[in-house]
Amino acid sequence: MAVSDTCREPKGPGIIETRALTRQFGEILAVDGVSLEVQPHEIFGLIGPNGAGKSTLIKMLTTLLPPSSGAARVAGYDVERQPAKVRTHIGYVPQLLSADGALTAYENLLVSARLYLVPRSEREARIASALKLMGLEDAASRLVDGFSGGMIRRLEIAQSMIHEPEILFMDEPTVGLDPVARHAVWGHVRRLRERLGTTILITTHLMDEADELCDRIGVLHAGRLEEVGSPAELKGRMGPDATLEDVFAHVTGTEITSGGSYRDVRQTRASARAHS
Amino acid sequence: MTSDRPAPAHAPIHEPAIVAPIAGYITQVYAVADAEIQKLRHDPSELLTRALQPAIWLLLFGQVMAQVRGIADGGRYLDFLAPGILAQSVLFAAIFYGIAAIWERDLGVLHRYMVSPAPRSALVLGKAGSSGVRGLSQAVIVYGLAVLMGIDVSFAPAHIAGVALFIAIGSALFSTFSLIIACIVKTRERFMGIGQVLTMPIFFASNAIYPIELMPGWLKAISSANPLTYEVDGLRTLMLTGGTTKYGLGFDYAVLIAVTAGLVAIAARMYPRLTG
Ligand SMILES: Nc1ncnc2c1ncn2[C@@H]1O[C@H](COP(=O)(O)OP(=O)(O)OP(=O)(O)O)[C@@H](O)[C@H]1O
Ligand SMILES: [Mg+2]
Numbered sequence: 001m002a003v004s005d006t007c008r009e010p011k012g013p014g015i016i017e018t019r020a021l022t023r024q025f026g027e028i029l030a031v032d033g034v035s036l037e038v039q040p041h042e043i044f045g046l047i048g049p050n051g052a053g054k055s056t057l058i059k060m061l062t063t064l065l066p067p068s069s070g071a072a073r074v075a076g077y078d079v080e081r082q083p084a085k086v087r088t089h090i091g092y093v094p095q096l097l098s099a100d101g102a103l104t105a106y107e108n109l110l111v112s113a114r115l116y117l118v119p120r121s122e123r124e125a126r127i128a129s130a131l132k133l134m135g136l137e138d139a140a141s142r143l144v145d146g147f148s149g150g151m152i153r154r155l156e157i158a159q160s161m162i163h164e165p166e167i168l169f170m171d172e173p174t175v176g177l178d179p180v181a182r183h184a185v186w187g188h189v190r191r192l193r194e195r196l197g198t199t200i201l202i203t204t205h206l207m208d209e210a211d212e213l214c215d216r217i218g219v220l221h222a223g224r225l226e227e228v229g230s231p232a233e234l235k236g237r238m239g240p241d242a243t244l245e246d247v248f249a250h251v252t253g254t255e256i257t258s259g260g261s262y263r264d265v266r267q268t269r270a271s272a273r274a275h276s
Numbered sequence: 277m278t279s280d281r282p283a284p285a286h287a288p289i290h291e292p293a294i295v296a297p298i299a300g301y302i303t304q305v306y307a308v309a310d311a312e313i314q315k316l317r318h319d320p321s322e323l324l325t326r327a328l329q330p331a332i333w334l335l336l337f338g339q340v341m342a343q344v345r346g347i348a349d350g351g352r353y354l355d356f357l358a359p360g361i362l363a364q365s366v367l368f369a370a371i372f373y374g375i376a377a378i379w380e381r382d383l384g385v386l387h388r389y390m391v392s393p394a395p396r397s398a399l400v401l402g403k404a405g406s407s408g409v410r411g412l413s414q415a416v417i418v419y420g421l422a423v424l425m426g427i428d429v430s431f432a433p434a435h436i437a438g439v440a441l442f443i444a445i446g447s448a449l450f451s452t453f454s455l456i457i458a459c460i461v462k463t464r465e466r467f468m469g470i471g472q473v474l475t476m477p478i479f480f481a482s483n484a485i486y487p488i489e490l491m492p493g494w495l496k497a498i499s500s501a502n503p504l505t506y507e508v509d510g511l512r513t514l515m516l517t518g519g520t521t522k523y524g525l526g527f528d529y530a531v532l533i534a535v536t537a538g539l540v541a542i543a544a545r546m547y548p549r550l551t552g
Contacts, residue, residue, distance in 0.1 A: 062391045064551050087393040096384030102315040114307030115392035117300045143318060159388065 013076075015040045015167060015199050016061060021070035022223075023056050030056040032223035033070065038201060038216075040166075043193060045214030046203040047244075049252050052220040054203040055095050058169050061201070062092045075166055088116070091160035095171035095203075099155045101145035105136055108144060108155060109162055116163035130158040134188065150181035157188055161198070168192065170202040174209060182206075186213050207244040217244075219251045226251045304394035308402020313409055323410075327417040330365045334358065334421055337485075358427045359511035359519075360484035362418045363446065363504060366411040370447045371475050373407055374454035375467050381550045382464070390551045397544035403455065404448035404540065411447030412440060422515075430517040438514040438525070445532045446507040450478075452539040459546035483522075484508050506531045 014037035023031040031053040038044045046054045059065035061074055063083040072079045075089035099108050109127045118126055131137050134154040144152060153173060160168060170189070174182040186209070192198045204210050210217050211231045219227040219234070227234055227247065235242045238250060316323065334357065342353040380386040389399055422429050430436075457474065461467050479485075481495060482504040488496055499505050510528040513521040521528065 059551075064387060064390055064548075066552070084393055084395070087391055090391065092387070092391040094384045094387045096387070098384035098388045100311065100315075100385050101383075102318060103311060104314075104318075107311065107314050111307050111311045112388070112392070114303050114310075115389065115394045117303060117393070 014038050015042075015076075016044075016072070016074050016201065018057075018061070018072040019070055021057070021060060021072050022068050023053075023060055023065065024068045029223045031060065031067075034220075034223075034225045036218060036225060036228070038199060040199055041193060041197050042215050043189065043200045043202065043213055045210040045217040046201065046220055047205070047207070047210050047217060047248060048220030051222075052252075053223040054220055055171055056223075057220070058092075058171050058201070058203065062090060062169050063087055088163075089166045091163065091165035091168040093153075093156050093160045093168070093170040093173050095175070097149070097152050097156070099144045099147075099152050099159065101143065104141050104143055105131065105147075105155050105158075106140040109159055112159045112162045118163055126162055130162050133191075134158040135184075149176045150178065150184075153177060153181070153185065154188075157185065161192060161196075164196055165198065167199045167201070170200065172203050172205065174204065174206065182209070189213060207248060211244050219248065221252045301395065301398055304392075304398040305402045305405060307394070308389070308399055309405035309409070312403070312406030316410065316413075323413050323417070326365065326369055326414060327421075329368060330361045330414070330418050331421055333361045333364065334425060338425075341485075352427075354425060355427055355516055356487075356512070357485060358418070358422045358425075358429075359515045360482075360508050362415060362422075362443075362511050362515065363482075363484055363508045364479055365414045365418055366443055366446045366507070367450050367475065367479060367504060369410050369414050370407050370450035371454045371471055373403055373451035374456075374458035375464060375471065377403070377455055377458045377547075377550060378462065378464050378467055387551050390548060395544070396547050397540060400452060400455065400540050400543045400547060401448075404452050404536070407447040407451035408444035411443045415439065415443050419515075428517050429515060430519070435514045439511060442507060442510040442514070442528070442532070445529070445536055446504075449503055449507075449532055449536040449539060452536065452543050455543045456539060456546055459543070459549050462550065478502060478504050482508060483512075488522075503532060503535045 016036065016038035018034055018036045021031060021034045021036075022029065034053075034057060046057065048054055056065065060067050061072055061079060063079050063086050066080060074086045077085040077089070079086050099105075100111070103111070106127065109130060110123070113123045113127060128137075131140050134157060136151065136154055136158065139147065139151060144155065147155065153176075157170075157173065160170075173189075174185050177185065189200055189202070190213070193200060202213065214231065216228060216230050217234060218225050227237075229237070231244060234247045235244060238246050334354070338354050338357045338361075341357070344353070377386065380389075419429060454471075457470060458467055461470055477498075481498045482502045483499060484504060488499050488505070491499060506523060506528040509521055509523050510525060510532075513519045513525055513528075523531075
């Protein structure tokens with residue numbers, strides 16, 4: 001938990017604000033009345049089991065998906081009424097690998113730089129520095145099809161920050177990465193926040209990742225935002241030695257009552273995992 | 277971890293008002309088109325495999341049908357057929373854009389474009405533009421085949437320029453049409469089914485391989501409403517020495533441009549549905 005605690009106290013208007021944000025797919029309530037506030041410069045983590053609604057929430061915040069009801073403001077703009085404004089202020093690393101395999105790393109970055117209207121005079125410098133920051137200088141002119149998963153992720157992070165967005169949405173950016181690459185991504189995320197003051201909303205299935213990286217965490221379950229707080233707060237609510245796993249299991253495991261000790265909770269989590 | 281980059285620089289690109297909006301729009305269109313063109317450059321094999329189809333039509337179909345009297349107003353059937361086959365190769369190359377769009381959606385590449393601030397119409401026009409480039413490279417191949425087969429091809433600069441314009445507009449038209457279909461059917465499987473069902477009538481219910489005069493009344497009516505008919509009429513006028521137009525070149529251009537503009541407007545509205 002190297003991250004400073006200074007970002008924790010809620011203050012001022014959130015840079016991301018949702019009010020009863022809801023998205024339905026037919027019968028399924030993918031996101032169910034989520035009200036959330038993320039402060040500027042915060043690294044905010046979203047955790048929750050498969051199908052909890054994390055990606056759907058991010059898609060609404062990035063204007064990819066219109067909400068069924070409720071509202072969201074991102075960087076001060078309404079996602080439904082001012083989507084173009086929102087888009088200029090955000091970067092997005094989708095859950096799916098999104099770099100174009102038929103292009104080189106450089107060309108992928110060039111597309112992003114042009115789409116975001118990075119001034120022509122700055123383009124080359126921005127691309128070069130993004131490649132350098134992500135350790136991809138030597139791979140710049142290689143086709144992305146030949147990249148490893150870790151290299152593609154790094155490229156995507158480079159792409160998503162080429163326009164130096166105020167807010168970066170990262171949907172499971174470390175999925176499929178080995179521990180070294182994963183820690184490297186954490187480093188990049190932290191540096192982004194330090195250097196540019198970027199606000200970062202990240203989803204993950206890794207509790208240690210959420211614990212290490214995030215200032216605050218929201219736990220989604222079946223579309224509902226069940227818990228929000230700093231890792232320490234969330235764990236503190238569970239008991240003296242509780243881990244984030246316990247929090248996760250408590251929120252998502254239906255059979256657990258508030259009376260259960262955290263040991264029991266951990267057992268239940270193990271079996272819940274085996275079923276999923 | 278050191279960086280040669282200036283400190284936080286949100287301001288420059290967050291106010292696109294300082295970039296002339298039209299120049300910005302063109303940059304975004306070009307970003308998309310150029311990406312496609314770079315892909316072709318990396319792997320031009322597609323262009324060659326696509327050249328096989330017109331070759332087969334001209335060599336097999338053309339040779340046999342040339343024996344049938346009365347099909348081409350007393351002229352040589354091959355001369356009549358060549359512009360039709362050129363239009364066909366443009367149509368078939370353009371129809372591939374819909375499935376490519378679905379493919380990009382499945383890969384996650386499209387999400388990256390959709391979260392960018394580029395107007396959706398710029399994204400559509402970029403694809404349409406790159407389709408024009410594909411169409412032009414097809415045209416070069418069909419011209420080569422036509423010359424080899426002794427067809428009386430006109431190389432007058434004005435004719436070449438006119439043909440290039442018809443190819444570019446026709447490619448844009450049919451690729452955008454294909455994109456709209458993709459936005460409706462949304463999956464590769466369904467597109468494959470419907471793609472066949474749509475391309476065949478567009479091709480056969482036109483003046484591409486036989487004159488409209490030979491058609492029964494109802495088919496004549498359909499052909500007159502088919503943009504491919506005007507594409508073929510334009511190509512038939514300009515590709516051959518002494519070619520004549522049935523509808524008038526100005527009318528051909530006007531029809532194609534108007535239909536393209538309408539389709540681009542529709543596609544710009546529908547494109548976001550692919551990622552939604
Ligand atoms: N386009 C869609 N059409 C229909 N249902 C959808 C669609 N997208 C998501 N869903 C449903 O909405 C729910 C939430 O999905 P979502 O992808 O947001 O979950 P998630 O928390 O990101 O899960 P994961 O951890 O597996 O990525 C799921 O039940 C999913 O099946
Ligand atoms: Mg997800």
